[in-house]
Amino acid sequence: MNRFLPLPPDKPRRSRDVSILILLAALIVILFLVSMNTGFMRLSPLEVLHTLSGNGTRQQQLILFDFRLPRIVISLLIGAGFAVAGSILQGLSRNALAEPSTLGINAGAGFAVLIFISFVPATTAAPIFVLPLLALAGASLTAALVYFLSYRRADGLSPTRLILIGIAVGAGIYAFQLILSLRLDPQNYQFVAIWLAGKIWGGDWRFVLALLPWIMIFVPFACYKARVLNVLNLGDETSKGLGMPLERERLLLLATAVALAGACVSVSGGIGFVGLIAPHLARRLVGPRHQIMLPVAALSGALLLLTADTIGRWILQPAEIPTGIVVAIIGAPYFLYLLAKSKA
Template identity: 45%
Template structure:
């Protein structure tokens, strides 16, 4: 049974995060080449702004902000699931190769298949999912022992190796194609938020609408999977079945996110850790907090990176890595 004081604490933290996210969104809306006055934001939102203000808000700023927020949420939830399923606090879709697998699939699709402008946006998450799914199947198979079960440390090490190898494969693939397409893949590798139109929001939103409630429904299963395998089996759950379902959920979330944001790592590592430090280790408590933290982290990194260096800025993926890499090293040495 969860203590009422913890539930109360979680609600206060969620409220504080919602306020923080709202404030960050307002700041992000007002920043840019065309200054949108903060006292004009509400009027523009309700359709009383000028044509220029409405264009800047609805066609440029708001879609980019929402895409970044939703992608950060998806990556954070994916990381929380992976850490629970593998019983490894270092698991993250970017670190263990899932993002790179999705990237290879997107690269091949973008470079060598005919692109239909009407379906391209909505096909990207599915293409990314196929690449990520194949990658995680290989990593899982190589890190699983018949008698010892899944080896968490081995999974991370194999995943890191796969991530590096697949990133190298992407570079090899793009080395002989035309420059315009190379520029797109290079931006993807750097984690440059490129899906900044409303169709990309409709492409990623259904994945979150379905998979966030599903994960919360499975939260108690994640608690049980965090135990040793004999104990989890003794409770009466099918470990393999639950792992496969939750791994597919984590892969789908990561793939849908990186298909529109590029190769962004460490959000799925940091957000669950911060959430657990705030509200404890029960997945029912920390998953909603981790989702909001992940959304805010990526949104903050994107806004700061876009304006810290003019005119092109620093990609959000690089900004997150500047924070996440030292944090990963700290966790590695600690654990």
């Protein structure tokens, strides 16, 4: 199948792509350092360096290693996971508006996690590592429902119908989430309300360890399948003509996107739009070839979510704005812009 694909890019374009990757990585490192200095308890850059080298005070070590660093790492992992999941869904549906939240996948994953944390407090290590599996189950059931309702024998899978049904299913699930939250005691209700707004609630290294395997397995697998996504963009008939097992590859890629989105939702709450914005930004920077677009999207998503989390912790100190709200402020206008440009 590889001999039917476009030739590799020329050297100037390849150099430009590498430069963009390096630039995004450098921006992440800079923001990483800024985020370590951001919070109610201020640490100067010099104090951060001293603490990282093991010379900080006990309080500085507690602030940096037990509170800020785990959250920063989680933000980067979640941003990359959502971005790659959105890139896959847009490639599968050939719809620029597709992403885990608009297809209801985030809502399904969140509903499964919400049921669990409402009745079984996640106070020990075991439930924390179970959360991604529960989120995967909820996301998978939702994705299957959306796919079943969107598919028609006459014209197959319509991208427009997929988006509309995904939004409707997601809205219905969010309604059930609100109904469930009303039955909670005040303390749990406050936690659930903040979680639904998109607060990164997994704030220690256990959550990093729970999320890291999912990102380390499925993001490289998505990059491995980049050529398949390139062929799928040519259309179903062309893909079949090139000898691709279409339904099997679609199922594998859809399962990858669902796994990434579900794992991220399990520790991030209801954060949307990252999977919408990051792929579009990546395509504008390096074009539609998924071999380079997927890594750029992952770095863009990580940068976007870390930026939103840093702003949310800084702008109203000592109070904190949930990261999902900051992302929504950025993403909602962009979603409307894409919707206005859509020909569907």
